[in-house]
Amino acid sequence: MLEVQGLRKMYGKNLAVDQVSFFVPDGQIGILLGPNGAGKSTIIKSIAGLLRYEGMIRIQGIPSRELEAKRIFGYVPEIPAMFEALTVREHITYIRMAYRSSITDGEVEELLARFDMTDKADKLGSELSKGMMQKVSILCALAVKPRVILFDEPMVGLDPQAIRELKAVILELREQGVTVLISTHMLEMVEELWDVMFVMERGRIKASLRKEDAGDRDLDDLFFEVTGGEKR
Amino acid sequence: MRALFYLTKRTLINRVKKAVRRPATYLYLALAVFYIVSILVAFGSLAVAGGIAYREGIVYVMTVWIYFLFCANFLSYAKLKGVIFRPGHAHFVFTAPVSSKLVLLHAASLNYLMALCGSLLFSVAAAVIFHVEPLRAVLLFVCSFVMETALETSLMVFLYSGEERFRWLIRLLRLVIFAMVGAVLAVIAWYFMSRGISGDAVVDFFRSPALKLLPVAGWEVSAVSLLVMGPDPWNVTGTVLFVLACGGLCLVAAKIRCTGAYYEDAAKFADDYAEIRRRSRKGENTIGFGRKKLKKVSLSGWGSGARAIFSRQMLEYKKERFFIFTGFTLAALVGAVVCIAFVGRPEEFPPRMVLMGIAVYMVFVGTGYMGKWGKELDLPYIFLIPESAARKLWYATCTEHLKALVDAVIFFVPVGIAWGTAPWQILSIILTYVALQANRLYIKVLGDSLLGNTLGITGKQFFLLGVQGGILGIGALACIPASLLINANLVFLIAPVYSMIITVLIAALTVPRFECMEQWE
Numbered sequence: 001m002l003e004v005q006g007l008r009k010m011y012g013k014n015l016a017v018d019q020v021s022f023f024v025p026d027g028q029i030g031i032l033l034g035p036n037g038a039g040k041s042t043i044i045k046s047i048a049g050l051l052r053y054e055g056m057i058r059i060q061g062i063p064s065r066e067l068e069a070k071r072i073f074g075y076v077p078e079i080p081a082m083f084e085a086l087t088v089r090e091h092i093t094y095i096r097m098a099y100r101s102s103i104t105d106g107e108v109e110e111l112l113a114r115f116d117m118t119d120k121a122d123k124l125g126s127e128l129s130k131g132m133m134q135k136v137s138i139l140c141a142l143a144v145k146p147r148v149i150l151f152d153e154p155m156v157g158l159d160p161q162a163i164r165e166l167k168a169v170i171l172e173l174r175e176q177g178v179t180v181l182i183s184t185h186m187l188e189m190v191e192e193l194w195d196v197m198f199v200m201e202r203g204r205i206k207a208s209l210r211k212e213d214a215g216d217r218d219l220d221d222l223f224f225e226v227t228g229g230e231k232r
Numbered sequence: 233m234r235a236l237f238y239l240t241k242r243t244l245i246n247r248v249k250k251a252v253r254r255p256a257t258y259l260y261l262a263l264a265v266f267y268i269v270s271i272l273v274a275f276g277s278l279a280v281a282g283g284i285a286y287r288e289g290i291v292y293v294m295t296v297w298i299y300f301l302f303c304a305n306f307l308s309y310a311k312l313k314g315v316i317f318r319p320g321h322a323h324f325v326f327t328a329p330v331s332s333k334l335v336l337l338h339a340a341s342l343n344y345l346m347a348l349c350g351s352l353l354f355s356v357a358a359a360v361i362f363h364v365e366p367l368r369a370v371l372l373f374v375c376s377f378v379m380e381t382a383l384e385t386s387l388m389v390f391l392y393s394g395e396e397r398f399r400w401l402i403r404l405l406r407l408v409i410f411a412m413v414g415a416v417l418a419v420i421a422w423y424f425m426s427r428g429i430s431g432d433a434v435v436d437f438f439r440s441p442a443l444k445l446l447p448v449a450g451w452e453v454s455a456v457s458l459l460v461m462g463p464d465p466w467n468v469t470g471t472v473l474f475v476l477a478c479g480g481l482c483l484v485a486a487k488i489r490c491t492g493a494y495y496e497d498a499a500k501f502a503d504d505y506a507e508i509r510r511r512s513r514k515g516e517n518t519i520g521f522g523r524k525k526l527k528k529v530s531l532s533g534w535g536s537g538a539r540a541i542f543s544r545q546m547l548e549y550k551k552e553r554f555f556i557f558t559g560f561t562l563a564a565l566v567g568a569v570v571c572i573a574f575v576g577r578p579e580e581f582p583p584r585m586v587l588m589g590i591a592v593y594m595v596f597v598g599t600g601y602m603g604k605w606g607k608e609l610d611l612p613y614i615f616l617i618p619e620s621a622a623r624k625l626w627y628a629t630c631t632e633h634l635k636a637l638v639d640a641v642i643f644f645v646p647v648g649i650a651w652g653t654a655p656w657q658i659l660s661i662i663l664t665y666v667a668l669q670a671n672r673l674y675i676k677v678l679g680d681s682l683l684g685n686t687l688g689i690t691g692k693q694f695f696l697l698g699v700q701g702g703i704l705g706i707g708a709l710a711c712i713p714a715s716l717l718i719n720a721n722l723v724f725l726i727a728p729v730y731s732m733i734i735t736v737l738i739a740a741l742t743v744p745r746f747e748c749m750e751q752w753e
Contacts, residue, residue, distance in 0.1 A: 050322060052493050067331065075327045083239070097234055097238055099329060124246060137323070
């Protein structure tokens with residue numbers, strides 16, 4: 001489970017996120033929606049421990065800054081940044097060592113194959129295209145075998161096959177009881193994935209909604225209902 | 233920690249594997265060896281010239297180094313910019329279940345390496361140049377490296393870990409450091425004003441007990457003095473204080489709680505540093521971190537076609553704080569003041585020849601620096617504009633010619649007048665300078681288009697230096713005999729004509745390459 005309570009973040013004098021609270025239970029997929037500049041990435045980065053913030057964030061009940069919380073937490077940032085002199089396989093090995101992950105060699109090979117990265121496993125970080133970097137970033141987060149995983153705009157730069165595979169992986173994670181939080185503004189990409197959604201605007205959560213309460217309305221309808229925009 | 237070791241080990245192995253395959257590596261290695269030997273030789277000749285080539289001399293040299301290093305390190309660590317992180321750290325290390333203190337200690341490995349090299353260099357210099365016994369030199373190396381690293385690392389851990397809780401203390405310490413540097417500079421100024429600048433005054437200043445007792449940096453100087461010169465009351469007191477300070481800081485570093493709050497600043501610094509490296513590889517100005525503030529301005533009378541490139545560049549420059557004036561302009565201004573006020577009219581060589589020499593030297597030194605031009609070639613819409621390549625090349629480089637002209641006028645006109653050079657000769661020097669600076673831009677285009685990515689950035693830089701150096705060399709071969717055998721004034725005719733012919737020739741070679749710019753990769 002992922003629990004955010006009274007999260008507040010300021011950049012200098014600018015308030016980026018103001019008193020944000022939400023909860024995503026085990027085995028559910030939360031979607032963080034909102035226009036550009038709404039504060040989605042700030043929330044994701046705060047949960048990942050990359051920002052100073054006020055408030056409380058818990059991963060499986062453990063404060064997110066604790067090493068125990070980090071050990072069960074996977075993170076896919078919006079812009080992947082590879083180590084230039086490390087190969088794809090070495091990135092995964094590093095993650096396995098850092099997280100003391102229980103993932104087996106066979107499972108790693110399977111993941112590489114699913115994302116069409118087997119033949120690129122020995123390529124250096126500096127030799128990868130943006131899409132490949134995104135795949136490595138996803139592979140590394142999955143290699144953690146996390147209990148909670150965050151995706152910040154995960155589909156950007158991926159080819160259609162990889163997007164399909166990623167969606168399948170996310171649904172499998174849900175089946176395994178993993179808590180997933182996805183930040184995106186590509187509504188059509190997460191249409192069939194979400195269980196609970198949080199719509200953000202100007203640093204605040206404007207609405208949160210469970211899928212069972214949505215009825216027949218699709219994600220587009222719900223989003224524009226909340227934000228007051230118009231669906232075309 | 234195992235994971236971080238693995239990260240370092242694999243990075244090192246992969247980098248070495250890649251480096252041994254590149255011919256440039258061997259060139260760099262040779263240059264590094266040459267550089268180190270040159271430093272030692274320069275050290276030696278300076279020590280002899282300054283009359284300090286005896287044992288105590290190394291204490292004076294290290295005093296300057298220690299004070300500089302301590303202040304620079306403290307200020308950069310206090311601003312959380314003393315440890316170099318990469319964007320990969322923010323992605324894969326800051327989020328990993330690794331103690332944030334260990335992350336910090338691991339990331340500072342480059343700093344330890346620098347300390348090792350510094351200590352080694354000083355110890356070798358101590359034995360070879362300053363006649364310190366080998367055993368003392370070894371002891372100096374061990375102590376300066378171990379103690380310096382322990383002190384620096386502890387300070388770093390305290391400043392990075394305590395940046396939230398001890399913000400007031402860190403600010404106070406920063407103020408104290410500034411006050412200390414100010415006080416030391418004021419004392420130096422007062423001392424030399426009252427005693428005059430002489431070798432004896434400098435030596436007396438370095439022997440002053442105050443320099444050995446100022447907190448931390450002075451105490452470290454005491455330890456060095458004790459090791460090299462043997463005990464005296466001041467250096468023993470200072471050394472005891474230094475050991476206590478090291479021990480105390482180590483204890484604080486071990487005990488202080490590090491929550492990883494520094495990750496936010498470190499991640500931002502990593503991005504800024506990556507940007508600086510990217511710009512530096514392209515030969516752009518890399519002074520200053522963070523984003524530049526741009527003014528809000530507009531441009532009337534936009535040009536059409538290829539002229540739009542020039543208009544866009546002018547608009548960009550108008551938004552800059554100093555318009556088209558750069559570090560080179562400042563250097564030209566300062567250089568002009570120095571040449572007029574301090575250097576004066578040369579007596580040994582004809583001033584006009586000295587000025588021509590300076591022009592050629594400035595062109596050669598600035599060969600690798602591309603300024604905005606380096607970035608311009610990355611903009612694909614330049615080759616998409618439906619105009620002839622020649623016009624596009626001209627308008628894309630126009631502002632650079634203008635900048636070269638401004639810099640040249642700022643330096644050569646006042647200095648030329650002050651040194652009594654004839655106006656037509658000043659004009660000739662300026663024309664030569666501007667033409668050769670233009671040449672540099674066109675050689676860059678030629679190099680990029682011919683070499684693509686085959687030789688890397690270093691290869692392209694060497695190509696640029698080689699071609700420009702060759703052109704300058706041939707020019708010198710034409711000018712010098714003519715000036716010696718026929719008439720000295722011929723230089724001021726041959727140089728601009730030759731420069732302009734060569735520049736037009738290189739530009740003519742460049743135009744067809746500029747036509748297919750999008751295919752260079």
